[in-house]
Amino acid sequence: EWKLHELLCSFQYRIFGRNNQFSAADAFLVCMNHALSTEKEEVMGLCLGEMETDRIVHIHSVIILRRSDKRKDRVEISPEQLSAASTEAERLADLTGKPLLRVVGWYHSHPHITVWPSHVDVRTQDKNTKTGRVLYTCFQSTQAQKGAEYERVEVPVHVVPRDSVGKACLESAVELPRILCQEEQDTYRKIHSLSHLDPITKIHNGSVFTKNLCSQMSAVSGPLLQWLEDRLDQNQQNIADLQLEKERLQLELASM
């Protein structure tokens, strides 16, 4: 029986006024890879960028977050995570020479249409089409006045081409397997510290840990490593081609 895979991401930005949101393509790549890493739970992260004017926000990179509360229909960011994200933003500001870089929003995924903003027509697909679909949408929550209900306002989002994958995005991308491993190790540690368990149960739990780590390696780390190796090959080929083109242009310039 085939499976229709639908993953939805939503970028949420909490400010007032109508904005345009621009996301760099490499930040989009990291975010999409994070969202597609699991269909059984919602993932989330923070967006780092700059506010260009009152109405334009640029997202340069994302920070993948661990979810402390994995219940459906709720996502929480702890103060410690926000503080760590601000520190990271400062570090990236120095690295990239963009002093105004800061946390400008957050993203999360909605696998299998858990809860979706009502303004977006999800158009439940006929299962016979066998077509996969990925959506991403951007909105902000505003209150008309204090105490009133929050309303969702659509925010136009554009993915800006970036012909390279930046250092910040590369580092975020390889952070995902590390975070997954950390989550699993923390869970296993708590389980293993239960002293009342018998050896068979402990062996079982050890196998669960091994199995889960193997799943992470085969579903996430392995394909990511493959992608990095391919990207390196591609860049090296491009470098060779560009070197030839450079020599040709230099010859042409010299002959003029």
Place this chain on the structure above:
Amino acid sequence: MADSTVYMPGIVLSSVMFQHLNTDSDAVVDKEYYSWLREGFILGESKEEEKRAITDSTNDHVYFEHTIHVQKHLPCNRLNKFYNGTGEVDMVTLRKMMPDNRQDHLIGWYRQRRNTEQRMTLRERLVHENLKNAVANPDLIFLLLTPSEVTSACSTHETEFATFRSLNRRFHKVPVVVSNLGSLEDVVYRTSYAPCSSAGYHRVVQKHKSKFFSPDDTQREVMEINKMNSSMQAELQKECKKVEKSEQEVQTLLAQLTALRKLISKKKSLIPEKDVLRPSIRENLLLENSLKSLFPHSPLFQTQTLTLHGVPVAESLPPRLTTPCPHVDPEP
């Protein structure tokens, strides 16, 4: 035909979408450099397994499960395109685009088309059939991605994707599953157990316990898998650094090429027109002489006066044009 499913890692789908976003925009500076990223090849492995199941009607139901595992994608090289306008595949170009025997792992090709339907065009069908025959892979797949905007405010975008395969020249969709952690079977940690009071049970456990546990009660298997995972993380970091360096190198070269092209263009604009070498007009005197001797009186090879409509003006017309007059019988 066995039931087929295509499994694709999330990073591959994300990467294909990322490369499309870098090509299909007016904001792309060097469109020529990136125009080739809209299509490419899919590499991976195809497996068919015989499975047996017990059902209510039969206790030996044999069926075949065909899985296609996508491992990576290979964008088409900028200088080469592996097919022509009529969909014929150029195998020489294809082999150049896939060095190191990657052709053995060619399981399909892909294309991205913005704001179009999830249907193969005629040319895509032709290319697919030709490619399928050229690489002798009857299970070759075609992955079609069609991004579009869902809302007029550009706040919501979607990308649909599907894989197609042909059988007897008819194309069918093959389901695609994006491999992820959630699709794997759930196995949970246990926090309690059902105690067993059997003496024999405890004897067996004690006998084999040391193979699983170290003296400090840590589990050997857990330690080993942790070590393997740490090595995997180190490998990722190492590759990440290499890719980062290569990205910077590509960017530096692109900037240098842009500067060189600007300089060349500027120099060309400063050169006065008379100094610009014009290509000399070469005359084929032998051909000219042959035509003159073969067709000495042909008006096509002679200088002529033409009207505004391109009609030759006859040189021998009298000053007054004769007008047609009614027929008059001659006098007897």
